[in-house]
Amino acid sequence: MIQLFHVSKFFERCTALHDVTVRIEKGECVLLTGPSGAGKTTLLKLIFGAEIPDEGQILVQNRNIARLREADIPYLRRTMGFVLQNFKLLPKKTVFDNVALPLIIQGVSRADSKRKVGEALKAVGMNHKHTSQTGVMSAGEQQRVCIARAIVNNPIILLADEPTGNLDTVLTSEIVELFKTIHARGTTVLLATHNQSVVEEMNGRVLHLQAGRMVSDKGPAA
Amino acid sequence: MRRPLYLIQEAFVNIRINRTSVMIGIITTAFTISCFGLFALLYGNLKNLAGTLQQDIEVLVYVQPEASDKIVEGIRQRLEGEKAVNVLSFVSKAEALKEFHQQFPDESTLLQGMEENPLPASFVVQISPQFQESDSIEAFAERIKQFPGVEQVRYSQDWIDTLALLVSYFEFGAIVIGLILAVATITIIANTVRLSFYLRKEEIEILRLIGATGSFIATPYVIEGALLGACGGALALVLLKGVFEFFLLEINASGWFSGLESVLIFFPFQTSLFLVLSGMLLGCGSSIISVFGLMRVRNEAT
Ligand SMILES: Nc1ncnc2c1ncn2[C@@H]1O[C@H](COP(=O)(O)OP(=O)(O)OP(=O)(O)O)[C@@H](O)[C@H]1O
Ligand SMILES: [Mg+2]
Numbered sequence: 001m002i003q004l005f006h007v008s009k010f011f012e013r014c015t016a017l018h019d020v021t022v023r024i025e026k027g028e029c030v031l032l033t034g035p036s037g038a039g040k041t042t043l044l045k046l047i048f049g050a051e052i053p054d055e056g057q058i059l060v061q062n063r064n065i066a067r068l069r070e071a072d073i074p075y076l077r078r079t080m081g082f083v084l085q086n087f088k089l090l091p092k093k094t095v096f097d098n099v100a101l102p103l104i105i106q107g108v109s110r111a112d113s114k115r116k117v118g119e120a121l122k123a124v125g126m127n128h129k130h131t132s133q134t135g136v137m138s139a140g141e142q143q144r145v146c147i148a149r150a151i152v153n154n155p156i157i158l159l160a161d162e163p164t165g166n167l168d169t170v171l172t173s174e175i176v177e178l179f180k181t182i183h184a185r186g187t188t189v190l191l192a193t194h195n196q197s198v199v200e201e202m203n204g205r206v207l208h209l210q211a212g213r214m215v216s217d218k219g220p221a222a
Numbered sequence: 223m224r225r226p227l228y229l230i231q232e233a234f235v236n237i238r239i240n241r242t243s244v245m246i247g248i249i250t251t252a253f254t255i256s257c258f259g260l261f262a263l264l265y266g267n268l269k270n271l272a273g274t275l276q277q278d279i280e281v282l283v284y285v286q287p288e289a290s291d292k293i294v295e296g297i298r299q300r301l302e303g304e305k306a307v308n309v310l311s312f313v314s315k316a317e318a319l320k321e322f323h324q325q326f327p328d329e330s331t332l333l334q335g336m337e338e339n340p341l342p343a344s345f346v347v348q349i350s351p352q353f354q355e356s357d358s359i360e361a362f363a364e365r366i367k368q369f370p371g372v373e374q375v376r377y378s379q380d381w382i383d384t385l386a387l388l389v390s391y392f393e394f395g396a397i398v399i400g401l402i403l404a405v406a407t408i409t410i411i412a413n414t415v416r417l418s419f420y421l422r423k424e425e426i427e428i429l430r431l432i433g434a435t436g437s438f439i440a441t442p443y444v445i446e447g448a449l450l451g452a453c454g455g456a457l458a459l460v461l462l463k464g465v466f467e468f469f470l471l472e473i474n475a476s477g478w479f480s481g482l483e484s485v486l487i488f489f490p491f492q493t494s495l496f497l498v499l500s501g502m503l504l505g506c507g508s509s510i511i512s513v514f515g516l517m518r519v520r521n522e523a524t
Contacts (some may be wrong), residue, residue: 077431088427103431105225105438109224149432
């Protein structure tokens with residue numbers, strides 16, 4: 001599903017990733033941990049095609065990301081969902097419109113997208129609020145909408161970068177539960193966090209990064 | 223069906239968010255297009271005027287005084303065979319004298335001392351429309367001169383040439399001014415659209431994140447530019463029409479150039495449409511230029 005071979009990424013002043021090799025199978029739940037600046041976000045960006053590796057190769061669904069033409073990147077992204085710490089929703093639009101956006105981009109018909117958005121909102125428990133504007137919603141609600149938008153396409157891979165970074169412990173647990181449900185449905189989940197309780201609750205494979213190097217790779221506790 | 227609708231809606235959202243600069247953009251575009259339009263209007267009227275004047279061009283073919291009736295008849299027959307001849311009339315020596323007396327009653331005494339009427343007979347030729355070019359009139363005149371019994375051929379060559387030259391200068395001027403103003407319009411619209419783009423930078427980031435293609439992201443801005451250009455063109459047309467009507471009123475009121483108002487023309491429908499469409503095309507082009515470099519998807523998402 002996702003394979004990295006000796007991947008390195010350098011910025012002007014630092015090495016964000018150094019010789020990382022890892023293989024993630026379909027349907028796995030992988031947690032990316034490590035201190036701030038360890039290279040978690042960089043790793044996700046590489047998989048997402050937002051950055052190009054300086055060394056090594058990255059295969060996502062057997063496509064070499066580094067060699068992908070710029071014009072093909074949007075189509076790669078349509079097979080993935082992305083959830084971020086700072087939501088990135090359109091504040092003036094309704095919950096429904098926000099979640100429907102990936103479908104509009106792909107030219108899905110109105111009836112189909114209505115059904116798909118309905119399903120995604122139900123999955124995150126936001127079905128009742130589909131006409132509210134996202135700008136006025138609470139952080140937990142906004143993050144749920146983001147997750148709905150990320151899964152509305154039935155992505156093969158769900159990437160999340162600090163999805164609980166702006167949430168309190170109760171909301172964090174709720175969001176973690178959501179990710180577990182999504183994973184249980186067969187989606188490959190790759191979640192970056194430095195929140196230890198998230199790591200424990202998710203109970204997945206843990207990749208630990210430190211200063212750009214992969215220092216440990218532990219399977220889930222039995 | 224939903225995608226185009228969405229893209230058009232987004233174009234209107236752009237305009238709403240960026241309305242002040244869009245308004246300024248439309249007005250400045252309208253002024254630049256009006257400048258060009260004013261010039262085009264001048265050119266069109268000059269050309270029209272030249273056309274009307276050329277219609278009145280007469281070629282006078284003077285017959286040698288000693289020419290016999292047979293020779294005169296020969297000239298008439300040959301002239302009638304010429305394709306360039308539209309209307310042909312003959313002024314005999316006697317008629318010429320009568321006309322002279324009518325036109326210049328005071329100078330009648332001038333000719334009285336003469337035993338014989340000194341005025342030559344002549345043919346007055348009105349040229350067919352398709353031969354009214356300065357070159358073909360010249361060629362025609364040269365040919366007629368060779369006819370036996372023809373003394374002289376006269377027509378107002380200088381006047382036609384000057385006018386033709388003026389029209390061609392205007393043509394050249396219109397192209398140069400048009401190009402300069404097109405560049406100006408492109409710059410104005412490109413800046414307006416670029417501002418819209420920056421005002422929605424966050425939203426564009428989100429679109430990239432969820433897999434929108436570069437052209438999907440750019441389309442609303444191209445539509446915005448096209449609308450802006452078309453509005454500018456339409457506004458320019460209204461301005462020009464206003465100026466034109468005002469000018470006509472002034473002419474009528476002053477009475478200086480009476481008769482001129484019947485010759486003056488505004489743009490025909492096709493030209494008006496062309497003006498609006500060219501504004502639209504300029505708008506499209508400049509917005510494509512302005513957002514083209516901003517559509518990269520790598521290194522900018524998240
Ligand atoms: N665009 C960039 N330009 C320059 N340096 C960068 C860039 N992006 C990341 N870096 C650097 O690369 C290193 C890794 O950054 P990264 O964002 O991947 O860390 P992280 O593990 O996500 O940290 P955090 O937990 O704080 O989000 C950092 O030292 C950072 O300063
Ligand atoms: Mg990070």
